[in-house]
Amino acid sequence: MGKPRSGTVGRRFTILYATVFLLSGVGLLALTYLLSGSSTTSVAPVPLPPGGGSGPDAARHILDLERQLADVHAQQSRQLLFGSLIALVVMAAVSLLLGRALAGRVLRPLRLITAATRRISAENLHRRLAVAGPADEVKELADTIDGLLTRLETSFAAQRRFVANASHELRTPLATIRASLDVAVAKPEPAAQTVALAHRLRTELDRLESLLDGFLDLARARHGVLPDQAPVSLGALAREALTDPATVAAITAKGLTVEEGVGPDAWTRGSAALLSRMVRNLLDNAVVHNEQGGWMRILTEEYGAGEAGSGNGGGEAGARLVVETGGRVLDQDQVDRLTEPFERLRADRTGSEESSGLGLSIVAAIVAAHGGGLELRARPEGGLRVTAALPSAAGSKAREGVAP
Incomplete structure (x- = not known):
């Protein structure tokens, strides 16, 4: 500490x-x-010289x-x-x-x-200090902290129940609307206006479901919910995301040049599903907010303990994912706010159909939930460099696990 x-x-x-x-x-x-x-110091009487106590000799x-x-x-x-x-x-x-x-x-x-x-975190809020001893100020402080932990545990449990219930309750009406559209279009000789309206509504439903998924992932990550923790290779996740057909199509449509530095290592430990979402969000952000005919660079690597610029304060060894793009020169003050939900660099992108504004905020929450650090830097020559640094998994344990 x-x-x-x-x-x-x-x-x-x-x-x-x-x-x-x-x-x-x-x-x-x-x-x-x-x-x-x-x-006062008392002195024993001293006998006077012969001849009496008077005269020059006595004085x-x-x-x-x-x-x-x-x-x-x-x-x-x-x-x-x-x-x-x-x-x-x-x-x-x-x-x-x-x-x-x-x-x-x-x-x-x-x-x-x-x-x-x-030692008490969101994963073990059930623990208590339980300080024994006389009823003094120290015990009163410990009991107050225990009461606070009890309230926090209750609040976290309620929020997690809400996230689980919202996932089901909000998807049900969306599925009903989508089924109704399919029924309307499946009728014999549907009107052209009906087909066009169904297409537009499907597009909006897709955006709404994507936004809902983003909210749920953000809530899970911020609440520290990391199910099925296992050794995960950031390199494998990056290769999987780069070869995804949707990502390949988006890169091709923008004519982007992709520079890869993805190796087989860069192992960390955590939720494979959330870490995969983190990697895909970073790649989607690099593609969507890139220039036409621009470039992007993806790098995964491991770094040693205390290495400068590791993104986690130069602490323990870890795994790092770096996504870098070119473009116009950005303001670092604005870049620092990109991890907030719905925060964008330009006001005219507030209503962008390509972005929900949750991508980097979800990334920041996932990285924090895994005990890592996220660093966003505006490149002096233009563009953005995003570094996600996560704690390293033990080499032997990581290679015994199953790569995603």
Whole structure:
């Protein structure tokens, strides 16, 4: 999750505890020094020299005693000051260690709660923190998080039921309308207007079904529903999509030049159906929004851990699919918004019959559901470069699986 920031609560607690200990030590040492300075030193009586206690000799003797007493007192003060400074330095070091230990102990329950919360995702919302202990602020926080997870689990379950039900309920009237059109056209000698209207309605029904499929795929991906996870080769998916008759026909109609860099590797793990939809959406986007007589480049490859520009923040090793097109120079700010539903680069394409405006948003949701990253870059010389980076599947496990 990255290195902790310098301004963490633990560091602030350490500094706070160390400061309190240090100030307490300074106060104690200052009080000791003041008390020692104000105390009086008693000296045993010294016999006077022969001849009595008067005269010049007695006065000199008294002055010598006073100087000796002052020297002793000054030496004691210096020793006390030096010892106090050493004690202060030692106490400063000890206070830092004690402050760190106390801060760690105080924050340990919060670290455990944070780690447990991070391990909970849309796939295991049934898990709970279930923190045991006295009814203090930490347990209250954990119980609050458990309550939030319960509400999230209920909400996710309701949304998934809605997606499953919508798939059936919305397709039924569409199938009924299509059957009615077929019946009307199948009548003996149908009117020309009826045939033309049926053709137009079939076209709109096809668009509506495509839009419905897009909504359902987007909902499944955003809810993290990944059925039948298995090793999947992005290269195999790309070759399958490139040889699809509909894709070949669309590329031929636009006169596009296709540059392939599709290899047999680039293995990841996930839902073959959703990953296939991701690849097809990227290719469809490259074809539909390309120039007449333009070009497109498709590349699949594996990359190592920490590789720059991998599309996933340079983390673990993974598989990458790159789809690149030429064209006019694009605004990067507009490109960054293309993963939002119904977002397009130009206003005159809002009503385009070739695009539903959901393609890249579905791609972004599928990539995110698989723990990857999607990067859209406007090429300086014109066109768009889309990079989908996904976590790598283990080599042995991937080759034991069945390629799509």
